[in-house]
Amino acid sequence: MKKFLVIPFVLFTLQGCSSTPQTPAEYWFSQGERFGANGYQYDNRVLANLKEKTPFDEASYKQGYESGKAEYCDPFKAFEKGIQGIRYTDQCVGQPQEVMIKAEWQRGWDAFIGSDFYKL
Structure with a gap:
C-alpha cells in the first residue's frame, strides 16, 4: 500500500522540477x-x-x-577582478564611476603582478 502512495508523490515532485521553455x-x-x-x-x-x-x-x-x-562595472568589485588577474580592457568606459573602477582594478592588478614575485 505504501508503494502506491510513493509513486504519485514522486511524479508530482518531478513535475515541479520541470521548467518552462x-x-x-x-x-x-x-x-x-x-x-x-x-x-x-x-x-x-x-x-x-x-x-x-x-x-x-x-x-x-x-x-x-x-x-x-x-x-x-561595480567599483566595489573591481579590486577583486584585478587581484584575480582578470584584465581590464575598457569594458566600463562611460560608466559613472569609471575613474574609481580603473583605480581599484589597477590596485588589484598591481597586487596580482606583485604576488608572482613573492612566490619565487
Whole structure:
C-alpha cells in the first residue's frame, strides 16, 4: 500500500522540477546579461554563433547586456577582478564611476603582478 502512495508523490515532485521553455526575449536577455556580467564586448564571436541558431532579439539582448555590465562595472568589485588577474580592457568606459573602477582594478592588478614575485 505504501508503494502506491510513493509513486504519485514522486511524479508530482518531478513535475515541479520541470521548467518552462524560455521565450526568445528571455533567452536573449539572459545571454546579454551573461556577456555583460563577464566583461565581454557587446558584439563578439560567441554572439555571432548564437545569432545563427536563434532569431536575434536585439532590444532584449541590449537590455540584458546593460544589466550585466552594471554588475561587472561595480567599483566595489573591481579590486577583486584585478587581484584575480582578470584584465581590464575598457569594458566600463562611460560608466559613472569609471575613474574609481580603473583605480581599484589597477590596485588589484598591481597586487596580482606583485604576488608572482613573492612566490619565487
